[in-house]
Amino acid sequence: xxxxxxxxxxxxxxxxxxxxxxxxxxxxxxxxxxxxxxxxxxxxxxxxxxxxxxxxxxxxxxxxxxxxxxxxxxxxxxxxxxxxxxxxxxxxxxxxxxxxxxxxxxxxxxxxxxxxxxxxxxxxxxxxxxxxxxxxxxxxxxxxxxxxxxxxxxxxxxxxxxxxxxxxxxxxxxxxxxxxxxxxxxxxxxxxxxxxxxxxxxxxxxxxxxxxxxxxxxxxxxxxxxxxxxxxxxxxxxxxxxxxxxxxxxxxxxxxxxxxxxxxxxxxxxxxxxxxxxxxxxxxxxxxxxxxxxxxxxxxxxxxxxxxxxxxxxxxxxxxxxxxxxxxxxxxxxxxxxxxxxxxxxxxxxxxxxxxxxxxxxxxxxxxxxxxxxxxxxxxxxxxxxxxxxxxxxxxxxxxxxxxxxxxxxxxxxxxxxxxxxxxxxxxxxxxxxxxxxxxxxxxxxxxxxxxxxxxxxxxxxxxxxxxxxxxxxxxxxxxxxxxxxxxxxxxxxxxxxxxxxxxxxxxxxxxxxxxxxxxxxxxxxxxxxxxxxxxxxxxxxxxxxxxxxxxxxxxxxxxxxxxxxxxxxxxxxxxxxxxxxxxxxxxxxxxxxxxxxxxxxxxxxxxxxxxxxxxxxxxxxxxxxxxxxxxxxxxxxxxxxxxxxxxxxxxxxxxxxxxxxxxxxxxxxxxxxxxxxxxxxxxxxxxxxxxxxxxxxxxxxxxxxxxxxxxxxxxxxxxxxxxxxxxxxxxxxxxxxxxxxxxxxxxxxxxxxxxxxxxx
Amino acid sequence: xxxxxxxxxxxxxxxxxxxxxxxxxxxxxxxxxxxxxxxxxxxxxxxxxxxx
Numbered sequence: 001x002x003x004x005x006x007x008x009x010x011x012x013x014x015x016x017x018x019x020x021x022x023x024x025x026x027x028x029x030x031x032x033x034x035x036x037x038x039x040x041x042x043x044x045x046x047x048x049x050x051x052x053x054x055x056x057x058x059x060x061x062x063x064x065x066x067x068x069x070x071x072x073x074x075x076x077x078x079x080x081x082x083x084x085x086x087x088x089x090x091x092x093x094x095x096x097x098x099x100x101x102x103x104x105x106x107x108x109x110x111x112x113x114x115x116x117x118x119x120x121x122x123x124x125x126x127x128x129x130x131x132x133x134x135x136x137x138x139x140x141x142x143x144x145x146x147x148x149x150x151x152x153x154x155x156x157x158x159x160x161x162x163x164x165x166x167x168x169x170x171x172x173x174x175x176x177x178x179x180x181x182x183x184x185x186x187x188x189x190x191x192x193x194x195x196x197x198x199x200x201x202x203x204x205x206x207x208x209x210x211x212x213x214x215x216x217x218x219x220x221x222x223x224x225x226x227x228x229x230x231x232x233x234x235x236x237x238x239x240x241x242x243x244x245x246x247x248x249x250x251x252x253x254x255x256x257x258x259x260x261x262x263x264x265x266x267x268x269x270x271x272x273x274x275x276x277x278x279x280x281x282x283x284x285x286x287x288x289x290x291x292x293x294x295x296x297x298x299x300x301x302x303x304x305x306x307x308x309x310x311x312x313x314x315x316x317x318x319x320x321x322x323x324x325x326x327x328x329x330x331x332x333x334x335x336x337x338x339x340x341x342x343x344x345x346x347x348x349x350x351x352x353x354x355x356x357x358x359x360x361x362x363x364x365x366x367x368x369x370x371x372x373x374x375x376x377x378x379x380x381x382x383x384x385x386x387x388x389x390x391x392x393x394x395x396x397x398x399x400x401x402x403x404x405x406x407x408x409x410x411x412x413x414x415x416x417x418x419x420x421x422x423x424x425x426x427x428x429x430x431x432x433x434x435x436x437x438x439x440x441x442x443x444x445x446x447x448x449x450x451x452x453x454x455x456x457x458x459x460x461x462x463x464x465x466x467x468x469x470x471x472x473x474x475x476x477x478x479x480x481x482x483x484x485x486x487x488x489x490x491x492x493x494x495x496x497x498x499x500x501x502x503x504x505x506x507x508x509x510x511x512x513x514x515x516x517x518x519x520x521x522x523x524x525x526x527x528x529x530x531x532x533x534x535x536x537x538x539x540x541x542x543x544x545x546x547x548x549x550x551x552x553x554x555x556x557x558x559x560x561x562x563x564x565x566x567x568x569x570x571x572x573x574x575x576x577x578x579x580x581x582x583x584x585x586x587x588x589x590x591x592x593x594x595x596x597x598x599x600x601x602x603x604x605x606x607x608x609x610x611x612x613x614x615x616x617x618x619x620x621x622x623x624x625x626x627x628x629x630x631x632x633x634x635x636x637x638x639x640x641x642x643x644x645x646x647x648x649x650x651x652x653x654x655x656x657x658x659x660x661x662x663x664x665x666x667x668x669x670x671x672x673x674x675x676x677x678x679x680x681x682x683x684x685x686x687x688x689x690x691x692x693x694x695x696x697x698x699x700x701x702x703x704x705x706x707x708x709x710x711x712x713x714x715x716x717x718x719x720x721x722x723x724x725x726x727x728x729x730x731x732x733x734x735x736x737x738x739x740x741x742x743x744x745x746x747x748x749x750x751x752x753x754x755x756x757x758x759x760x761x
Numbered sequence: 762x763x764x765x766x767x768x769x770x771x772x773x774x775x776x777x778x779x780x781x782x783x784x785x786x787x788x789x790x791x792x793x794x795x796x797x798x799x800x801x802x803x804x805x806x807x808x809x810x811x812x813x
Contacts, residue, residue, distance in 0.1 A: 114793060123784055123794040225787075354787065387781050389788045424781065424788055454786030614785040620798025640801035644785070650802055656809035675786055681808045690811060709806075712781040717773040724778050738774040 002050055004058040008095075012058060017043050024068060024080070027087060031079035038075070045071045093156070097144040104140040108133050121617040124351050135351075139170040146172040150518070155511045162625035164508055165480045165618050166515075167560075168223045173518050175527065176555060177224035178453050179474035181214055181535055182446075183207075183234035193217045194528040203245060204326070204370075207238025208333035212340040214535075215355045215391075219346040221530040222474075225354035225392075227452025229470045230445050232359035235330075235370035240284065242329050243366070246322035247283035248272055251296070254314045254321075259305055267303055271315075274299035285323065285365035293319060330369050334377040341390045342382060355391035358429065358450035358470075360416070361401050363408040371412050375426075379419045385719050387712050393426035394451055397699055398440075403432070417692040420708065421685050422721075427451075427675070427707035430699050435668045439468050446471040451705050454614035455673040456558075462601045463553040472537035473554045475672070477515050479508045480560035480613040482622045483589075484642055487570035488630055497571060498592065505559060505596045509608065512557040516606065520549035557606055558672035559597055560613030562622065563642035564590065565649045569635040577648035577662060587665055590646060594669045609672030612645030619644065645674070656680075656694055660701045667704035676706045682723035685710035718747050 002015045021036075021043040028034035046067045050059045053067070065088055072081035104118070112128065113119040119127030119136060126132045147156055150172055158164045168177065190199040193213060201207045211234065215226045228234065248268055255264035272283060278295035279288040293315045300311035346353045359371050374393070382388055395416045396402075402409035416426050429451055431440055436449040439459050446469040451457050458473045481504050490497035524531040525544045531551075534540030538551040565575035567589065568582050576586040593610050600608040619641040632638040643649045646666040648659050656678045663676045676698070684690050691708060698706040713724035717739060720730035731747055733739055739747075780792050782803055789795060795803065 117797045120794055120796045123789045123796070123799075124787070126794065386779070386790070387788070389781075389790050392787055424783060427786075616785045616799060617796060619785075619802060620796060623798070639805070641798040651805040651807060653807055654809060656811055659809055677783070679806050679808045680811075684811060693811070707783065709783050714779040714781070716779060717776055724780075728778070733773055735777045736773075736775050739772040741772075744772050 002047060002054070002059065005064065006058050006060045008061055015058075017047060020046055020064065020068060023087070024072070024084070027072070027080045027083035028077065030083045031077070033077055033080055038077075042068070042071050042075055042077075045074070090153075094148045097148045101140055101144040105137050108136045108140065117620075123616065124354060132351075142170040142172070142174075146170070150514075151511070152514070154507060155514075158504075158507055162622050163482055163485065163504060164511075165482070165621065166511065167478050167480065167613075167618075171223040172515060175222050175522075176519055176552065177475040177477060178222055178226060178456055179218060179530060179536060180227040180229040180450055180452055180458070180470050180472060181218055182230060182471040183211055183214060183228055184230060184237065185472070186214055186533065186535060187234070187237070191533050194532070201238060201241075203242040204235065204238035204330050204333040205242075205336070207235055207241075208337040209340070211235075212337055212344060215341065215353050216344055216346050217529040217533075218535055219351075219353040219355075221527045224456070224475065225356060225453030227356040227358065227450060227456075227474075228391075229358050229448070229450035230362075231357040231374070232362035232367045232371050233445050235333075235374075236362055236364050236366035238333070239326060239330055239366035239369050240282075243285050243322060243326040244282040246325045246329075247318060250321040250325065251315065251318035254318045255300075258310065258314055267300065270303070271296040271299045283319075283322075285326070285369065287365060289319065327369060327373070331373040331376060334370070334374040335380065337374070338377050338388050338391070339382060342388050352390055354453060356394060356452045357391045358394040358396055358448075360396040360409065360412065360426075361398055361431075361445065361448055363401060368409065368412065371409070372415065375412070375415050375419045378423055378425060381423070381721070384716065385721055386714060387423050387721070388425075394429050394705075395420075395426035396429050396431055396448055396450070397695070398431040398448075403699065414688075414692070417695060418688050421688055421691040421710070422712075424707070424709065424712055427705065428695055428698065429705045430703055432699060433667065433702045433704050435671065436704060449704070451673065451675075454616075455612065455675040455705060457671070457673045457705070458556045458607070458609075460601075460607065460609070460671060461554060462607055463605050467537070467554070472535065474536075474556070476519060476552060476555040476557055477512060478558035478560050478611050478613070478672070479512055480562055480611075480615065480618060481505070481508060482563070482626070483561045484563040484566040484570055484636055485622065485626055485629075487567040488626065488633065488636065490571065492571060494571065501589070501592070502596070505593065508559050509557075509596075509600050512559070512608070513604070513606070516552070516557060520547065520552055522548050524548060553606060555607065556609050556672055558609050558611040559593065560611035560615075560645075560672075561590075561593065562613055562615050562618060562645060564646045564666075565643040565652075566636045570633065575635070575649065575652075576646075577652045577654055577659075583662060583665075586646065587669070590666055590669045594671070597671075610670050611672035612666065612670040612674040615642075615644055646670070647676070650679075657697060660694075660697050660703060660706075664698075664701040664703045668702065670704075674704055676703055678706070678708050680708055680710045682711050719751065 004012050005015050006012055021039045024042045025036055025039035028039055049067045069081055069084055072084060107116055107118060127136055146169060159166050187200055198210060201210050218226050252264050252268040255267060275292035275296040276282055279292045283292055297311040297315045300306050301308050341355050342352060378393060401407055402413040420426050429449055431448055439447045441447045449459055450470040456475050459468055461468045486500045487497055490500060524542050524546050530536050531539040531548055536551060537554045564586050568575045568586055572585060574582055576582040597608040597610045623637055623642050626637050630637060648654055648662055667674045678694050694708055711723045714721045715728040718731035720728055727734055731739060779790055781788055781790055784799055
């Protein structure tokens with residue numbers, strides 16, 4: 001007679017036969033055979049078998065489950081037995097997930113992030129802070145739940161075993177990746193952050209402040225980075241408002257000075273009204289300046305107190321001072337914006353918003369003023385001269401606009417090179433590359449390709465081909481394939497590799513679709529800013545309780561990959577940096593993947609695309625698993641990371657020119673996002689001409705998005721920014737060494753522009 | 762209890778250099794926060810010359 005059983009954790013509990021019967025009944029029902037009577041019979045048989053096996057000892061859970069399987073088979077219920085085995089496996093999976101969850105939380109709570117690799121999975125989160133840890137605990141819990149309940153067994157296995165990586169898996173059931181925020185549209189008429197209503201901004205200072213708030217608000221509705229596709233066009237409107245105000249203010253002051261009166265606001269208004277009547281617009285920087293000013297001066301003469309010469313003089317000075325004041329205000333606004341984005345918090349304080357701003361093509365005087373000042377603010381750096389981490393600056397390069405000498409914004413392109421050579425930003429997006437140029441319509445900045453986050457790009461639109469635009473769209477989710485593993489397991493058999501690749505892409509495409517279904521069932525009220533404020537395309541047509549299903553179709557579903565170089569080495573013996581033959585093989589693989597994505601997009605009318613995955617946490621995850629499985633295969637699994645996407649391996653010596661030309665053709669194929677890097681030494685980067693020649697090489701080679709890496713070091717003690725080897729060239733200290741009081745006093749005299757010597761005040 | 766004045770302050774003791782690098786499209790202000798694999802990758806990066 002069985003009275004008790006032993007649970008997995010060793011606890012002894014009372015035996016309950018009805019639990020066995022109900023588990024059996026569930027399996028019978030799932031298999032479509034038998035009923036409650038049969039279930040009771042099976043449960044009785046199990047009990048008898050256990051009595052025989054265990055005697056007076058209480059049976060273990062595993063013994064009971066084995067007995068149930070056997071008795072179902074004995075009773076000829078094979079289908080139900082199969083169901084029971086699946087049920088058991090599922091329970092095991094959930095149990096293991098719970099155990100590993102507790103281990104993860106333990107590590108997050110108690111281990112220093114400098115020791116715990118898990119806590120440095122994303123370098124933008126400080127795992128040592130309270131809010132950072134809370135975010136990571138939430139992440140661990142969500143991942144365990146999602147893996148146990150939301151993936152099919154196939155998907156769960158592929159993810160768990162490292163065939164694929166589901167990015168931002170913690171947010172699987174919650175939200176989408178990223179969005180390009182159209183600030184021009186958002187600011188019109190004002191907007192609400194969900195915590196308060198903001199009126200339409202009326203000057204460049206509030207334009208810049210609200211831009212930061214918009215990025216912060218949207219960051220809390222999505223798990224990826226936020227972009228602004230039209231930073232220059234949006235800020236230009238603020239500059240315009242500020243200039244109009246300054247023009248009126250300076251004119252009034254000048255009149256009051258000249259006439260020695262207290263209040264000339266009536267006369268000022270009359271003069272501005274006359275100018276506006278003559279030009280059809282408020283006072284503007286440069287635009288119709290002569291006509292406006294002449295009409296304004298004429299109006300002043302009519303007043304009778306000033307002659308023509310004096311009136312013209314007053315107006316000219318007012319304009320000049322208004323220009324200077326506006327330029328100054330714009331610089332301060334841009335400086336404040338950069339400071340804000342490096343200090344303001346999102347996600348319960350755990351992260352600064354991951355922000356990107358795109359600019360460079362607005363040729364209006366106001367747009368140019370905004371571009372010049374954001375570049376100068378980036379150049380100046382933060383309060384102690386630190387290089388700003390955010391936002392990512394992206395300069396849009398376009399022939400006829402800013403690429404060649406004589407183009408209206410060529411001076412700003414040159415300035416951008418100077419700034420990037422010092423601060424690593426801007427990066428460059430090349431609108432002339434054929435796969436970007438195909439969307440470009442002059443006078444329609446929404447058709448200019450923009451990037452966000454680490455490299456995301458959304459342009460084509462199979463759901464709504466009329467709107468192939470960058471604005472108000474973004475990525476829904478992305479999943480990456482472990483390409484080197486497919487190659488290793490194909491043992492040099494190219495045909496087998498492609499078969500495996502097709503099967504894996506099918507699995508990923510289905511998983512992305514399943515995730516879309518979860519996302520699509522959310523409502524507008526789940527995303528108070530992104531959807532509630534009409535940031536996402538067409539969301540302004542929805543009510544607060546509507547599903548976001550249809551409008552989400554403007555977004556992209558991306559299939560990513562890592563390690564093309566290791567894949568080629570595993571399959572053919574060497575990688576695409578080493579021979580043109582391998583370059584062809586590499587392109588064939590990536591082209592094949594792109595064709596698969598295009599086919600899926602055509603079938604489903606969802607924007608499937610191919611992504612050159614950023615791979616931060618992923619860079620080590622796959623290869624660690626593959627080393628365990630296959631050992632260290634030379635050139636494939638013998639390092640600590642797989643090479644990023646289609647890149648030439650970072651350790652492989654190659655000229656900048658060759659690297660750019662090898663990687664450019666892959667940009668044409670990876671329509672969901674890509675980036676190429678060139679690494680320059682410090683001296684070359686300091687040579688702006690050399691720097692610009694690399695950017696031009698990228699443009700001419702057909703790169704989509706690129707940037708130039710060079711060492712940017714800083715000694716926080718003396719404020720030196722540049723390349724620092726072992727010893728700081730300014731103050732002569734080594735890392736961690738102290739400076740004497742005398743030395744600090746001497747440095748203060750030599751470098752009065754360094755406001756504080758960090759740690760000294 | 763007297764508060765000890767900091768006359769003997771050693772400026773910069775245990776303060777390291779900041780080394781800003783691009784991690785995977787964005788910048789990180791210090792290498793401390795990088796995961797082990799990305800640290801290894803950064804260490805292995807070679808410079809690209811400008812001659813063809």
